[in-house]
Amino acid sequence: MEFGIFNAISILPRYRAAHGSAAEHDRLMDEVAFVVAADAAGIKYSWASEHHFLTDYSHLSDSESFLSFCAAKTSNIHIGSGIFNITPPANHPARIAERVAMLDHLSEGRFEFGTGRGSSTTEQRGFGIEDPELTREMVAETLPEIVRMWRDEPYSFDGRFFSMPERNVLPKPYTQPHPPLWMAAGSPSTFELAAKLGVGVLCFAFTPPQVLTPLIAKYKEMIEDCTDPVGAYVNNNVMITTQMLCMEDGARARQAFLDADSNYHLSLVFRYLDTFPRPKGIPEWPETIPAATPDMVELMIDSGAVAIGDPDEVARSVQVFADTGADQLAFGMLSSSMERETCLEAVETFGKHVLPRFDKDPVHSTTRQREAQLGKA
16 A cells, blocks of 8 residues: 545635635645655655635645645655646646646656546536536547657647647656556546546545445456556556544544544535535535534544544554555545644654555555556666
């Protein structure tokens, strides 16, 4: 099991009240410090979301700038787009190809290309997409074309959603032939599509982790038969994002989680990401999910649904996620009202006591797979 973190620049009301007019800037710099701490702790991946127009939920709209800044401050962690929206109305495919290659160069081969279509009609309609179902067809058209743009050959395309006269898209990637490809997935059909395309999966644990086990098993079965990946090689990886708060004192970790107001963030998920299926019992906005109680937190810890507590308790939760068949567990710690100091303490404690129990290979899985299939470039 490898580990990652997830960046979003969420600014919840409790955090905004504490930081006042500086809240947006402070949260942005909190996320940068989070990436630097994760790199020092031995965490291998950092995933930056791309969202637009979503008050409180995420202010990380220009993730390529954020990622390049983080690349300059780190040395080993892979920086990934979690995701770049590759629908042409939101981002022209040639601009995506350019950004990926540039980030790959600036990080000297540490970039991971996570793709997606966006999950919010607020965002989609902001870019003129009135039918969310069209985004599936947009991604089906654009992803293979982005890969084509990285080749050393003249490129042109006349498609349904975008067209280009013959042009040379530059720069070409630093990683040969291109960085690892990933796709955001939440439904069985998208897990299966990712397997057919030979790309990794990025997903969230909005359900108990065991619910993901059959989806991951099907993905693993199907990707073994992928002989014609959309990229030049297969990226057989599943990443799950959850919560983590690891402290030497488990009671302190529990209280810090209660203070972080994570259920408010979850309410925002279902307010804005309205193309996701809504689980039974989730209230309609502006009604919010009630704050977690100490008894609820204990149930979550006991079930392994969140990695909260002392190092042994967190390790037990990590094992629950490992048992789903996932390859990477990422932590969206600052998608809450958690303060920077709490986050950094938890990352350091996790890196010292838990990470070495699970991640014993210094080479990133994506690097190892690419080199095994294509040889070292």
